[in-house]
Amino acid sequence: MIRIISILTGLFFAAALLWSLLWDTIQLGKDGLPHTVEKAFVKHDLKKLDLASDGVFGKFDEAQLQRGFAVYQNVCASCHSLKHVSYRSLAALGYNEAEVKAIAAKATINAADPLTGEFKDRPGQPSDKFPPVVYAGAGHPPDLSLITKARHGGAAYVYSLLTGYANQAGYKNHEGKELLKEFPDAKTPDGLHFNPYFANLNIAMAPPLTAEGQVTYSDGTPATVDQMAKDVAAFLVWTAEPELEQRHQTGFVWMGFMLFATVLGYMSYRNIWADKKGH
């Protein structure tokens, strides 16, 4: 009995699926495979970015993080917040206590007075987090604290996006198809900017890094657009994963120990079974 019910149930599901399959096939025959401007023209092959923090032994390059922080402060910070990062953690970039204090003091923090509970503006302290950024323009600049973890491709995406702005007129994809000829309706609207790395090709952010020397690097590294984009991408890896170095180091020691313990465990297992497996 149960088998008859089961076979009937199975055939019911199969029939319902075949029905869906039939209609979907007819539909597919009419429409063909989905062909959208995003599918054809969004670039998923990101530009290659090598950072010191990559790989199993990856560590942060403090000088690069400081340069990236300078780019963030001078360029990004006017629109993008960094609200999960606290000033005290900048010590990880190689700043000493006095420097951290000075950086924090430049910020204005609206916080409750601990004695009165009243909200007041005061200079920032190392224990504060980066304050929210008031942005009045078009679009919604995302908070950057976690951006390299919140986007496919991470730092390479940030780097590609920052350096990937292109002129839409005459833009061709890797197959040599011209965007505006294939999709004449997909012209970038006014106020948006064409960027083939952005999910829908049109981004509200104007190209932020435009001229060499836009940011002055204190370590004398030439501030080319490419260099600034790399540095800020490296910095944003740190803001998203400040634990990265500790994680790699702990992991390396732990894996070494586990390998040793596992080999010992295997030898012990062979011992215990020595008389049982003798064929």
Next chain:
Amino acid sequence: MAQDASIDTPAVTDGEGVRRRDFINIAAVSAAGAGAVAIVYPLISQMAPSADVLAESSTEVDIAAVQPGQAIKAVFRKQPVFIRNLTPAEIEAANKVDVSTLRDPQTLKERTKEGHENLLITMGVCTHLGCVPQGAGVGEVKGEFGGYFCPCHGSHYDTAARIRKGPAPKNLHVPEYEIAGTVVKIG
């Protein structure tokens, strides 16, 4: 467990072999134990104060505006600190006391910094059970000895914030601090 394992391990007539096998079993169990201890460490240390809490473990207070006879409250590690600018009369009252009669014998000098005997900085936490004593705010009860008075269980502190009457066992705690000009850095 290690010993049991070696007992249950099938005996091999060759004595050398037995010893080597015991050794491996004991080593394997010890390694497992060491691994377990290593894992327990972060599981315990996670309950200690986190980085954001530790970051607030020092406080800077500007005391330029505190006149003799006045006191202000500040916050240090989420608890009140009393910063009091003593008047000459209060200093004299504190120094007149015979230290040997006190429950927690300390002179005012020991409780203040050299050259700043008028500046009494103590935690605002009663040493009895942790209430906040009164006497630092304007118009608050200062107790029978003109210092602080804890209303919870009736502890009276004198002008040097020493316990004089009531259940508290110790004088109000003096935290670590440094004075630089008009700024006091506590912690």
Next chain:
Amino acid sequence: MSFPWANEYKPSHPLMVWFDQRLPLPRLVYNAVGGGYEVPRNLNYFWNFGFLAGFCLVIQIVTGVILAMHYGGDTSVAFNSTEHIMRDVNWGWMLRYGHANGAAAFFAVVYLHIFRGFYYGSYKAPREMIWLLGVVIFLLMMATAFMGYVLPWGQMSYWAAQVITGLFGSIPLVGDPLKEWLLGGFAPGNATLNRFFSLHFLLPFVILGVVILHIWALHIPGSSNPTGVEVKSESDTVPFYPYYVGKDGWTIGLFMLIYSAFLFFMPNALGHPDNYIPANPMQTPAHIVPEWYFWPFYAILRSFTQNFLIFDAKLLGVLAMFAAILVWFFLPWLDRSPVRSATYRPLYRKFFWVLVIDVLILGYLGGAPAEQPYVLISQLATIYYFLHFLVIVPIVSSIERPDPLPFSITESVLGSDGAAKLEAQG
């Protein structure tokens, strides 16, 4: 049950004798996972995943209880408190990555455990109750994992809550009120997050309880084995301790190596970037998918696109998704073959491997966007999935001619000569 030749617990120390007479807990443990539990000597490494699954449950409960010490179950602080754990709590990143990857590891191990059950026919009499309790554990795990995924209150969390409760909305008549009741509102909100937090804390302990029943039920007939031939004599078994403690023990090391590689070197490889964006009820991410361990079921859900007879497509998808797991409950009665192990079932074995490939394909499609050609392929794959369990298994099990079985477990390990030699020795 224990076999007549099983070791008996004999405390030697007077204190342990005293203890044993009043509370025979050490005896219970000895008989459950100690020298008193006789286990077939021929178990292969597929039999390690039950022990590993228990180990994963412990990892999840320990890291979970600790994370709850630092997490705030309120929509205004949930995301920030998760970041607080990652940045400020001592070793917080390790605990959170350990918990997130621990969930994935738990599912990976449990899927292999279920695979073992399917291939070697572990669900067959007299072990049906172990199997049924196992399916209950799996369902509880799915509910727990889903609610845990909502807690960080990122974009994927929010939309998972929206979509999964939406499934219940498809039930005729009671659907909408049921969905609102589940959410405590019209859309996921603070009430939803709070109850999910509460239930996410509770359910692992329910799982633990069912696991104990699962192991209890296992100890009635004893463990199955790769031949599917029942234990006949003393030479067929070895005591759990030290033999299988040693074997399970060293594979814990192997498991830890793989798990730690994810935790320390690619902690986000199995996650989704969108969950690092705070929940935004006004904007759905372009491509929402559940965690990988739900992909096969998600593909089944999405493969119903047309109304059929009186059923609308959405209801069919939901029914099919739940049915995909519910059919497992009936498996012991659908598969009537007297032979347990697929090793001796040539025809069933072929269909079974097709099913494995089919589920892997469904898994891939569940993670792909809901567009052609993926939908067509998942329709075909889903058809096979249901036909396999509901039509092929019952029919094959009655028409198949199994290969000859070995006489005993000992014979399968030592060959008939070796078994005869052992027999002669007595």
